[in-house]
Amino acid sequence: MRPGETTPRAVLACGEVRTCLLPARQALDSRSAAQLLGLRADERVLLSERPNLYGRSPDTLTGVDCPLPSSNGSRVRAVGTVTARASLTEGRVLQSSAYFRVPAAGPDHRRPWGHYLVRPGVVEPFGKLPREAVAQGLLGGGRHGELDVGLIADGLLTRLLRHPLLDQRPPLRSRPTRLRWVALPADPGDGPSIERFTLAEDELRTVRLRVPEGTRSAEVAGLCDDLALHDWLLTTVVRILDGIRLGSAPPPARPRPQGPDDLPAVVRALRPAVDHLLHLWMPRARVAGELAPLWDALEERPGFTRQWQTLVQRIRDQLTLHAIPSSHREVEPVP
Missing domain, CATH: 1.20.58 (Methane Monooxygenase Hydroxylase; Chain G, domain 1)
Known part of the structure:
Protein backbone atom coordinates (compact mmCIF):
# COMPACT_ATOMS: atom_id res chain seq x y z
CA MET A 1 0.00 0.00 0.00
CA ARG A 2 1.42 3.38 -0.99
CA PRO A 3 1.99 6.03 1.70
CA GLY A 4 -1.15 7.98 2.41
CA GLU A 5 -3.49 5.25 1.10
CA THR A 6 -5.92 3.55 3.44
CA THR A 7 -8.27 0.63 3.09
CA PRO A 8 -11.73 2.06 2.29
CA ARG A 9 -14.37 1.82 5.00
CA ALA A 10 -16.63 -1.20 4.45
CA VAL A 11 -20.41 -0.77 4.40
CA LEU A 12 -21.19 -4.41 3.63
CA ALA A 13 -19.60 -7.76 4.39
CA CYS A 14 -20.63 -11.16 3.09
CA GLY A 15 -19.53 -14.75 3.50
CA GLU A 16 -20.50 -18.41 3.36
CA VAL A 17 -19.59 -21.33 5.61
CA ARG A 18 -19.62 -25.02 4.67
CA THR A 19 -19.79 -27.49 7.58
CA CYS A 20 -19.47 -31.27 7.47
CA LEU A 21 -18.36 -34.32 9.41
CA LEU A 22 -14.73 -35.19 8.74
CA PRO A 23 -14.74 -38.40 6.63
CA ALA A 24 -12.42 -40.35 8.91
CA ARG A 25 -13.10 -43.22 11.28
CA GLN A 26 -11.07 -41.62 14.06
CA ALA A 27 -10.88 -37.97 15.04
CA LEU A 28 -7.61 -36.29 14.08
CA ASP A 29 -5.12 -35.28 16.77
CA SER A 30 -3.37 -31.89 16.79
CA ARG A 31 -0.47 -33.02 14.63
CA SER A 32 -2.72 -34.53 11.97
CA ALA A 33 -5.02 -31.49 12.09
CA ALA A 34 -2.02 -29.27 11.34
CA GLN A 35 -1.18 -31.43 8.34
CA LEU A 36 -4.73 -31.27 7.02
CA LEU A 37 -5.06 -27.50 7.45
CA GLY A 38 -1.60 -26.55 6.21
CA LEU A 39 -2.78 -24.58 3.19
CA ARG A 40 0.32 -22.37 2.97
CA ALA A 41 3.96 -23.19 3.52
CA ASP A 42 4.76 -19.67 4.74
CA GLU A 43 2.23 -19.61 7.61
CA ARG A 44 1.55 -22.01 10.45
CA VAL A 45 -1.79 -23.51 11.38
CA LEU A 46 -3.37 -21.97 14.46
CA LEU A 47 -3.90 -24.70 17.09
CA SER A 48 -5.69 -24.40 20.41
CA GLU A 49 -6.53 -26.93 23.13
CA ARG A 50 -8.68 -24.71 25.37
CA PRO A 51 -11.60 -24.76 25.80
CA ASN A 52 -11.58 -27.55 23.16
CA LEU A 53 -9.28 -28.86 20.47
CA TYR A 54 -9.40 -26.50 17.52
CA GLY A 55 -7.30 -25.86 14.44
CA ARG A 56 -7.56 -23.07 11.86
CA SER A 57 -5.73 -22.78 8.60
CA PRO A 58 -3.89 -19.70 7.36
CA ASP A 59 -5.95 -17.36 5.19
CA THR A 60 -5.83 -17.77 1.43
CA LEU A 61 -6.87 -15.18 -1.16
CA THR A 62 -8.83 -15.63 -4.39
CA GLY A 63 -8.88 -12.84 -6.94
CA VAL A 64 -12.29 -11.94 -8.41
CA ASP A 65 -13.45 -9.67 -11.23
CA CYS A 66 -17.17 -10.05 -11.88
CA PRO A 67 -20.58 -8.46 -11.21
CA LEU A 68 -22.05 -8.47 -7.72
CA PRO A 69 -25.50 -10.04 -7.28
CA SER A 70 -28.31 -7.54 -6.78
CA SER A 71 -32.01 -7.88 -6.11
CA ASN A 72 -33.05 -5.05 -8.46
CA GLY A 73 -31.07 -6.18 -11.51
CA SER A 74 -28.48 -3.40 -11.33
CA ARG A 75 -25.12 -4.53 -12.69
CA VAL A 76 -22.24 -3.59 -10.43
CA ARG A 77 -18.83 -4.84 -11.48
CA ALA A 78 -16.38 -5.40 -8.63
CA VAL A 79 -12.72 -6.38 -8.38
CA GLY A 80 -10.70 -7.55 -5.41
CA THR A 81 -9.88 -10.58 -3.30
CA VAL A 82 -11.97 -13.00 -1.23
CA THR A 83 -10.48 -14.45 1.96
CA ALA A 84 -10.92 -18.18 2.61
CA ARG A 85 -9.90 -20.40 5.51
CA ALA A 86 -10.72 -23.77 7.05
CA SER A 87 -11.09 -25.04 10.60
CA LEU A 88 -11.38 -28.35 12.42
CA THR A 89 -13.15 -28.71 15.79
CA GLU A 90 -12.16 -31.59 18.09
CA GLY A 91 -10.62 -33.33 15.09
CA ARG A 92 -14.14 -34.20 13.95
CA VAL A 93 -16.10 -31.31 12.34
CA LEU A 94 -14.57 -29.62 9.30
CA GLN A 95 -15.54 -26.14 8.11
CA SER A 96 -14.50 -23.96 5.20
CA SER A 97 -15.34 -20.28 5.14
CA ALA A 98 -14.99 -17.54 2.51
CA TYR A 99 -15.82 -13.88 3.02
CA PHE A 100 -15.15 -10.33 1.83
CA ARG A 101 -16.12 -6.74 2.55
CA VAL A 102 -17.24 -3.98 0.19
CA PRO A 103 -16.79 -0.18 0.54
CA ALA A 104 -19.51 2.33 -0.31
CA ALA A 105 -17.81 3.32 -3.55
CA GLY A 106 -14.78 2.50 -5.65
CA PRO A 107 -12.87 3.74 -8.69
CA ASP A 108 -14.61 3.97 -12.05
CA HIS A 109 -11.96 1.83 -13.72
CA ARG A 110 -9.92 -1.23 -12.87
CA ARG A 111 -6.59 -0.68 -11.15
CA PRO A 112 -3.45 -2.89 -11.26
CA TRP A 113 -3.68 -6.11 -9.23
CA GLY A 114 -1.13 -4.77 -6.78
CA HIS A 115 -3.74 -2.26 -5.62
CA TYR A 116 -6.12 -5.07 -4.65
CA LEU A 117 -3.53 -7.48 -3.22
CA VAL A 118 -2.56 -5.03 -0.48
CA ARG A 119 -6.24 -4.92 0.55
CA PRO A 120 -6.91 -8.58 1.36
CA GLY A 121 -10.55 -9.55 1.60
CA VAL A 122 -11.77 -6.30 0.01
CA VAL A 123 -13.86 -6.27 -3.17
CA GLU A 124 -14.22 -2.76 -4.64
CA PRO A 125 -17.21 -1.82 -6.82
CA PHE A 126 -16.96 0.36 -9.91
CA GLY A 127 -18.65 3.54 -8.77
CA LYS A 128 -21.27 3.73 -6.01
CA LEU A 129 -22.52 0.55 -4.31
CA PRO A 130 -26.33 0.01 -4.16
CA ARG A 131 -25.89 -1.48 -0.71
CA GLU A 132 -29.36 -2.80 0.08
CA ALA A 133 -29.92 -4.33 -3.36
CA VAL A 134 -26.52 -6.04 -3.27
CA ALA A 135 -27.09 -7.31 0.29
CA GLN A 136 -30.36 -8.93 -0.78
CA GLY A 137 -28.76 -10.29 -3.93
CA LEU A 138 -25.88 -11.84 -2.01
CA LEU A 139 -28.25 -13.60 0.40
CA GLY A 140 -30.29 -14.84 -2.55
CA GLY A 141 -27.25 -16.42 -4.18
CA GLY A 142 -27.12 -14.49 -7.43
CA ARG A 143 -27.00 -15.78 -10.99
CA HIS A 144 -24.40 -17.56 -13.08
CA GLY A 145 -21.40 -15.33 -13.70
CA GLU A 146 -21.95 -13.18 -10.61
CA LEU A 147 -19.75 -13.33 -7.53
CA ASP A 148 -20.53 -16.54 -5.61
CA VAL A 149 -18.55 -16.73 -2.39
CA GLY A 150 -20.03 -20.16 -1.71
CA LEU A 151 -18.15 -21.62 -4.68
CA ILE A 152 -14.86 -20.48 -3.15
CA ALA A 153 -15.73 -22.04 0.22
CA ASP A 154 -16.85 -25.22 -1.53
CA GLY A 155 -13.66 -25.42 -3.58
CA LEU A 156 -11.56 -25.22 -0.43
CA LEU A 157 -13.69 -27.86 1.31
CA THR A 158 -13.41 -30.22 -1.68
CA ARG A 159 -9.64 -29.83 -1.64
CA LEU A 160 -9.47 -30.75 2.05
CA LEU A 161 -11.82 -33.72 1.75
CA ARG A 162 -9.38 -35.31 -0.73
CA HIS A 163 -6.47 -35.21 1.71
CA PRO A 164 -4.67 -38.57 2.02
CA LEU A 165 -5.01 -38.45 5.83
CA LEU A 166 -8.73 -39.16 5.50
CA ASP A 167 -9.82 -42.79 5.12
CA GLN A 168 -13.34 -41.81 3.92
CA ARG A 169 -14.95 -43.93 6.66
CA PRO A 170 -17.04 -41.55 8.79
CA PRO A 171 -18.50 -43.06 11.98
CA LEU A 172 -22.04 -41.88 11.18
CA ARG A 173 -24.15 -40.59 8.32
CA SER A 174 -24.63 -36.85 8.05
CA ARG A 175 -25.15 -34.10 5.51
CA PRO A 176 -23.12 -30.93 5.02
CA THR A 177 -24.80 -27.57 5.61
CA ARG A 178 -24.28 -24.10 4.16
CA LEU A 179 -24.64 -20.84 6.04
CA ARG A 180 -24.64 -17.62 3.99
CA TRP A 181 -24.43 -14.29 5.78
CA VAL A 182 -24.38 -10.56 5.16
CA ALA A 183 -23.50 -7.87 7.68
CA LEU A 184 -24.53 -4.22 7.39
CA PRO A 185 -23.57 -1.29 9.64
CA ALA A 186 -25.63 -0.75 12.77
CA ASP A 187 -27.06 2.67 13.54
CA PRO A 188 -24.69 4.92 15.52
CA GLY A 189 -24.69 3.91 19.18
CA ASP A 190 -26.39 0.56 18.54
CA GLY A 191 -24.79 -2.79 19.29
CA PRO A 192 -24.73 -5.85 17.06
CA SER A 193 -28.00 -7.57 16.19
CA ILE A 194 -29.40 -10.41 14.13
CA GLU A 195 -32.10 -9.09 11.84
CA ARG A 196 -33.04 -12.42 10.34
CA PHE A 197 -32.02 -16.08 10.58
CA THR A 198 -33.72 -18.48 8.18
CA LEU A 199 -33.60 -22.16 7.29
CA ALA A 200 -33.93 -22.55 3.54
CA GLU A 201 -34.01 -25.59 1.28
CA ASP A 202 -31.00 -27.71 0.28
CA GLU A 203 -29.34 -27.45 3.71
CA LEU A 204 -28.97 -23.65 3.33
CA ARG A 205 -29.22 -21.18 6.21
CA THR A 206 -29.12 -17.40 5.75
CA VAL A 207 -28.27 -14.75 8.34
CA ARG A 208 -28.58 -10.98 8.07
CA LEU A 209 -26.64 -9.03 10.72
CA ARG A 210 -26.07 -5.48 11.89
CA VAL A 211 -22.67 -4.75 13.43
CA PRO A 212 -21.10 -1.55 14.78
CA GLU A 213 -18.91 0.40 12.40
CA GLY A 214 -15.31 -0.75 12.56
CA THR A 215 -16.13 -4.40 13.34
CA ARG A 216 -13.61 -6.56 11.51
CA SER A 217 -15.07 -8.86 8.89
CA ALA A 218 -12.86 -11.67 10.22
CA GLU A 219 -14.65 -11.38 13.57
CA VAL A 220 -18.06 -11.51 11.90
CA ALA A 221 -16.89 -14.55 9.94
CA GLY A 222 -15.80 -16.16 13.22
CA LEU A 223 -19.24 -15.60 14.71
CA CYS A 224 -20.89 -17.16 11.65
CA ASP A 225 -18.49 -20.12 11.74
CA ASP A 226 -19.57 -20.72 15.33
CA LEU A 227 -23.25 -20.41 14.44
CA ALA A 228 -22.81 -22.77 11.48
CA LEU A 229 -21.03 -25.36 13.65
CA HIS A 230 -23.77 -25.48 16.26
CA ASP A 231 -26.57 -25.39 13.70
CA TRP A 232 -24.92 -28.40 12.00
CA LEU A 233 -24.72 -30.24 15.33
CA LEU A 234 -28.40 -29.63 16.02
CA THR A 235 -29.42 -30.64 12.51
CA THR A 236 -27.34 -33.83 12.59
Missing part, protein backbone atom coordinates in the same frame (compact mmCIF):
# COMPACT_ATOMS: atom_id res chain seq x y z
CA VAL A 237 -28.55 -35.03 15.98
CA VAL A 238 -32.19 -34.30 15.07
CA ARG A 239 -31.79 -36.48 11.98
CA ILE A 240 -30.19 -39.27 13.97
CA LEU A 241 -33.19 -39.33 16.32
CA ASP A 242 -35.66 -39.07 13.44
CA GLY A 243 -34.04 -42.03 11.72
CA ILE A 244 -34.71 -44.54 14.49
CA ARG A 245 -37.91 -45.91 16.00
CA LEU A 246 -37.95 -44.57 19.52
CA GLY A 247 -40.49 -46.09 21.84
CA SER A 248 -40.69 -49.44 20.06
CA ALA A 249 -40.32 -52.50 22.21
CA PRO A 250 -36.64 -53.42 22.68
CA PRO A 251 -35.62 -56.95 21.74
CA PRO A 252 -35.11 -59.50 24.54
CA ALA A 253 -31.86 -58.94 26.35
CA ARG A 254 -29.03 -61.30 25.46
CA PRO A 255 -26.83 -62.78 28.19
CA ARG A 256 -23.66 -60.93 27.13
CA PRO A 257 -23.27 -58.83 23.99
CA GLN A 258 -20.29 -60.04 22.01
CA GLY A 259 -19.80 -57.01 19.77
CA PRO A 260 -21.46 -53.97 18.16
CA ASP A 261 -23.81 -56.17 16.11
CA ASP A 262 -25.22 -57.68 19.30
CA LEU A 263 -26.38 -54.30 20.64
CA PRO A 264 -30.01 -53.18 20.19
CA ALA A 265 -30.62 -51.19 17.01
CA VAL A 266 -31.41 -48.00 18.95
CA VAL A 267 -28.15 -48.22 20.88
CA ARG A 268 -26.17 -48.83 17.68
CA ALA A 269 -27.80 -45.78 16.09
CA LEU A 270 -27.27 -43.46 19.07
CA ARG A 271 -23.81 -44.52 20.14
CA PRO A 272 -21.94 -42.60 17.37
CA ALA A 273 -23.66 -39.40 18.47
CA VAL A 274 -22.46 -39.97 22.03
CA ASP A 275 -18.92 -40.87 20.96
CA HIS A 276 -18.39 -38.12 18.39
CA LEU A 277 -20.87 -35.25 18.75
CA LEU A 278 -22.34 -34.62 22.18
CA HIS A 279 -19.15 -33.15 23.66
CA LEU A 280 -18.79 -30.57 20.87
CA TRP A 281 -21.50 -28.18 22.09
CA MET A 282 -19.71 -25.02 23.24
CA PRO A 283 -21.34 -21.84 21.85
CA ARG A 284 -19.25 -18.64 21.54
CA ALA A 285 -16.06 -20.37 22.63
CA ARG A 286 -14.14 -18.42 19.99
CA VAL A 287 -16.42 -15.49 19.22
CA ALA A 288 -15.10 -11.95 19.61
CA GLY A 289 -16.29 -10.35 22.85
CA GLU A 290 -18.24 -7.54 21.18
CA LEU A 291 -20.19 -10.05 19.07
CA ALA A 292 -20.75 -12.71 21.75
CA PRO A 293 -24.04 -11.07 22.93
CA LEU A 294 -25.60 -12.10 19.61
CA TRP A 295 -25.73 -15.64 20.98
CA ASP A 296 -28.12 -14.38 23.67
CA ALA A 297 -30.66 -13.64 20.95
CA LEU A 298 -30.22 -17.14 19.49
CA GLU A 299 -30.65 -18.68 22.93
CA GLU A 300 -33.88 -16.74 23.40
CA ARG A 301 -35.31 -17.56 19.99
CA PRO A 302 -35.15 -20.16 18.47
CA GLY A 303 -33.41 -21.45 21.64
CA PHE A 304 -30.38 -23.35 20.40
CA THR A 305 -29.10 -24.66 23.72
CA ARG A 306 -32.59 -25.54 25.03
CA GLN A 307 -33.17 -27.68 21.97
CA TRP A 308 -29.71 -29.25 22.28
CA GLN A 309 -30.22 -30.13 25.95
CA THR A 310 -33.58 -31.70 25.12
CA LEU A 311 -32.01 -33.82 22.38
CA VAL A 312 -29.14 -34.90 24.64
CA GLN A 313 -31.57 -35.90 27.37
CA ARG A 314 -33.63 -37.95 24.92
CA ILE A 315 -30.50 -39.81 23.83
CA ARG A 316 -29.46 -40.48 27.42
CA ASP A 317 -32.96 -41.65 28.34
CA GLN A 318 -32.99 -44.10 25.44
CA LEU A 319 -29.57 -45.49 26.33
CA THR A 320 -30.63 -45.84 29.96
CA LEU A 321 -33.85 -47.58 28.96
CA HIS A 322 -32.01 -50.11 26.81
CA ALA A 323 -29.50 -50.76 29.58
CA ILE A 324 -32.28 -52.02 31.87
CA PRO A 325 -32.62 -55.84 31.71
CA SER A 326 -35.76 -57.01 29.96
CA SER A 327 -36.96 -58.72 33.15
CA HIS A 328 -37.28 -55.28 34.73
CA ARG A 329 -38.80 -53.64 31.65
CA GLU A 330 -41.59 -56.05 30.98
CA VAL A 331 -43.80 -55.73 34.05
CA GLU A 332 -47.46 -56.61 33.69
CA PRO A 333 -49.86 -54.18 35.38
CA VAL A 334 -51.68 -55.58 38.40
CA PRO A 335 -55.51 -55.48 38.04
